[in-house]
Amino acid sequence: MPVGPGSLIIILIVALLVFGPKKLPELGKAFGNTLREFKNATKGLADDDDDKNKSAK
Secondary structure (H helix, E strand, O other): OOHHHHHHHHHHHHHHHHHHOOOOOHHHHHHOOOOOOOHHHHHHHHHHHHHHHHOOO
């Protein structure tokens, strides 16, 4: 069940109604920081696995 453009618009409207226009930029920034930290953490795990596979060969 993919999320289409119509669904994203509805989600954004609901978020705007629930949190208000002043709070949305703060939530976006927090989400971006969380996503960046998660990406960096998973990148480190993938790099560790690659190093282990190279040393095992």
